[in-house]
Amino acid sequence: MQRWDRIEAFVEVVRAGTFTAAARRLKVSSSHISRLVSQLENQLGTTLLYRTTRQIRLTEAGAHYYHHCRHLFDGFREAEAAVKDLQARPSGILSLTCATTFGERFIAPLINDFQCRYPQLGVRLHFTNRQVDLIEEGFDIAIRMGHLEDSSLIARRLCERREHVVGSPDYFTRMAQPHALSELSRHRCLVGSRDHWRFAVEGVRREVRVSGPWEGNSGPALLDAALKGLGLAQLPDYYVDPHLASGELISVLDAYRHDDTAVWAVTPRHRHRSPKVVQFLDYLVTHIDERLHADR
Known part of the structure; x- marks a missing residue:
């Protein structure tokens, strides 16, 4: 080690001049x-x-020695730069889980675009509507909606997400539009992946259990049922916005719509500094709104 320190000092003296x-x-x-x-x-x-x-001046021996040694440290610096560059570039396998429809429509295209930029990166995508245990199941990132309960994870807000209670004009020719949460019990409620709907009453979060003649764990199927007048459904904006604009659906109980329905990217604490995670989340935050607007 002393020899390398001495050689480095000699090379730098020659290069710097003093x-x-x-x-x-x-x-x-x-x-x-x-x-x-x-x-x-x-x-x-x-x-x-x-x-x-x-000044200083090389002897003949010094000139020969410098000629052979100067490239050693250039090589060391190049090797260090290569290692740092490797660490900075996303590599390995990026594993991500997300709710099915949101993941397929918005997250998958973005992660595919990201992999086009970094083809050395492997990707593992898992779309499911159940809440996955990131650490137990080995995921780097989960995309989650609404209120977050697990404080052991690092969360990053991606975008807004609003939920609407909607019904078709045909349905409302048969049933009066509800104006209070207590009126939901008189309606045919289409039950999705959860049997309670989330609202806010004077700023306080409230959940109302619902029931009806239709139940399923597919957002597109739930949307289709609402469009066909089978009942009321609570669905996020990226499902219903085009149909609200066209008049195919009507949003009700808007005064009780709650605001804690943002979309979040969450990561385990021991992984949130990984280059592949950091850079993909930066990419996701930058491009998610663009993707949402393009889809709509």
Whole structure:
């Protein structure tokens, strides 16, 4: 190790032109640099530098030695840069889980675009409407909706997501539009992946259990049932916005719509600094709104 320190000091002195400048580059004292070069000369048994008060000059032996040594440290620096670059580039396998429809429509295209940028990165996608245990099942990222309960995870907000209670005009020719949450019990409620709907009453979160003649765990199927007048459904904006705009669906109980329905990316604490996770989340935050608007 001492030999490398001495060689590095010698090479930097030649490159910088003075002991002072070399010391500044290596962040040590000039006397330390001078001592290292003298030790190297003693070790080699020859003088490498002619020293004057104004300048230094290579001896013949010094010129030969410098010619052979200068590339060593260039190689070391290139090797260090290569390792840092490898660490900075996303690599390995990026594993992500998300609710099925949102994942297929919005997350999958973005992660595919990201992999086009970094083809050395592998991807594992798992779309499910159940809440996955990230640590137990080995995922780097989960995309979750609404209120977050697991404080052991690092969360990053991606975008807004609003939920609407909707019915078709045909349904409302048969049933009066509800204006209070208590009226839901008189309606045919289409039950999705959960049997309670979320609302806010004077800023306080409230859940209302619903029931009806239709139940399923598919968002598109739930939307189709609502469009065909089978009952009321609570669905996020990315399902219903086009149909609200066209008049195919009518949103009710908007005064009770709650606001804690954002979309979040959550990661285990031991993985949130991984280059593949950090860079994909940055990419996701930058492009998610663009993808949402393009889809709509």
